[in-house]
Amino acid sequence: MPHILIADDEDSLRWVLEKGLRKAGYEVTSVKDGTAAIRAVEGQPFDLVFLDIRMPGVDGLAALARMREARPDACVVVMTAHGTMETAIQAMQRGAYDYLTKPFDLDEVLLLAERALEAGRLTLEVARLRTGLQEVREFSALIGRHPRMQDVYKTIGRIAGTDVTVLLRGESGTGKELVARAVHHYSRRAGRPFVAVSCAAIPGTLLESEMFGHERGAFTDAKERRLGKFELAHGGTLYLDEIGDMPLELQSKLLRALQERTIERLGGHEPIRVDVRVLAATNRDLEVAMRDGKFREDLYYRLNVVTLSLPPLRERRRDIPLLVDHFLAKYATELGERGVAPDALDRLVG
Template identity: 75%
Template sequence: MADGRILIADDEDGLRWVLEKGFRGAGYQVTAVKDGTTALREAEEQPFDLILLDIRMPGIDGLTLLGRIRGKRPDAQVVIMTAHGTVETAIQAMQQGAYDYLAKPFDLDEALLLAERALTARRLSQEVTSLKTGLKEVWEFGALVGRHPTMQEVYKTIGRVAASDVSVLLRGESGTGKEVVARALHHYSRRAGRPFVGVSAAAIPATLLESELFGHEKGAFTDAKERRLGKLELAHGGSVFFDEIGDMPPELQVKLLRALQERAFERVGGHELIRMDVRVLAATHRDLEAMMKTGRFREDLFYRLNVVSLLLPSLRERRGDIPLLVEHFLSKYAETLGERVIAPEAMDRLAGYEWPGNVRELENVIQRAMVMASGGVIVPEHLPIGPVSAAAGVEADASLGEIIEKKMIECVRGLRGHTSANLHSLMVGLVEKPLLRAVMRETKGNQVRAAQLLGINRNTLRKKLKEHGIDPDAG
């Protein structure tokens, strides 16, 4: 039976009745209302896991209601229902935080399937959130902590494909969490209670990899003292994860492809056909398309693995998530290494580092810093990282206003002891001067064009350039 609380808001009596009956029949707890005002009241009074909203309703329209619900119930998944003529509006709703949309007319089965996917994604998101607070769970989704839009897309994709048996190819740099995502896909699949078996094509010598995959019979080669089961056999009924599949030798790629196609294989040195039932997950940091062109990776194997492709972002592409990840790792190791806090200067240094090793490297750095920070506070000296880019120290996804505010807070803090500091004029001057220099540089010293861009007259521009000591001919 399904599990979850669902709110349906639609002014079409027939559709509302069908949805309510269908979701109740599937085991959900359902509340159905016919206008936006009532829907908002219900959402405020009780928590819902999934909310289905029609775009056009009496009272409060769907888009307005979406914004209010996201503010009050940010953990609820919202699905927009729309007529064919308003699909563009539905896409706008998704950009505002909706999980997905249903285009009318739709089948009940389609709505039920989307609800299952949305609730699966929500459970994954909740598990990640609980891990951030240091709670112990079955899986450690450390690399999946984050609010960046690319990570939200990762959560959504996991929710959509976990329940099926399709092969998934995970792509991204080393340390971005590809194995973590593979474990999440297994955990939320129908195979969750069965084995999850990983094999790394990069970590095992080529001469041993075939035996590692398929197993071997006693006497198959010199050191084969007894029969040994391979990873594919051990994963029967569950999932097998091929890490760094791009490092697999071409001759072994042929044998793996045959096994996946026939869903059967023979142990090395054996003749018995071993049947297998596994879900295939693979990962690589290599450019497989380029490798196919040079003959280093088989095209047919690529298409067998690449049914669904999921790209994980590098840590430097989501710098805004670094503070969340840091807090997660501080909580994770607090029990064994002691509680620690991180100084703002140290956090700035972490945010400015390039992180070639991504989340894995960040976790190792935090562990070491916690060991070194015997006084309880992690400072920059405790961080074993290389040069930091000053430009990258500001979050890549921060707005201009946020960047300016951060710098102004530092200035205001520095003037805390002054009773009068003419702060307004000082701040305006600090912002105005780089603005004037940037515009003069852009217009190559053309004062008429610069004044137009700034929205001031030319005499005012000349006066301000003189006040700030800017050479108008240096643009």
């Protein structure tokens, strides 16, 4: 059921819109000022927002800018009274989907809502198709006929349609991120964001801000609010690479986010609901890390709902000719036709 937000300081108009949209089968949330509208959009995604231009405190234009910052894909219809057409045009230039001129009747609102939601669905479908084309190219590197790889493919097929947390294990270079992207692509979250974070590449002092975001003034260099990877991945998949390198103090915050499905930005006090599927990967022995007190046992069991172990290439040497053919074809346009001498291939396969 599509979820619609109404933001208007006129009680009677809010009541009419809310009643009419609910009767038409929509889930509706209503607020009476710009600040509350911004807070609502930052807290959760809405399929459509009806936003009045003239409201006390934060006006509609400022609220629209904040909404688009928090949710770049937000679909917003501005509502304007006679004599404020210039403002409505400014709103369109700032990313509003359409505008309604007051006074309007309910049929006009319902028609516009239907049109806006359909446009949103089409936009999402286009994004999904584009993502699919890109990922088809990427997954072509996920190659192998070895029984271990066949087991990997079967597991991807079993778990992709669920929302279970997955722990990908394997040495560096075994294709953990490719598998994570495949799980995302074949899930109901396909077309939504796939956001990757390397827990090893980012210093521990910055990783918390990178993952959970921060408010303006949260620390010395925080000159503006920034969304973290959890929020950016809302509705999609968050891939945590090298989870075994995450600092112990940050592990507890990650565990809380997984359990409660909410986060707090650094310097913030409001819980923010997030809807993400978490896929984690490591090349470390997490069982040893737990015994050494470097990895939380409760986080381990929260992440390790399903394990996917990827074999190194030395354990599936029969797949080397397939990979050689793949990479020769991939770079043929750039480098011209190339081949590998049979003796060289025999040496590679061993």
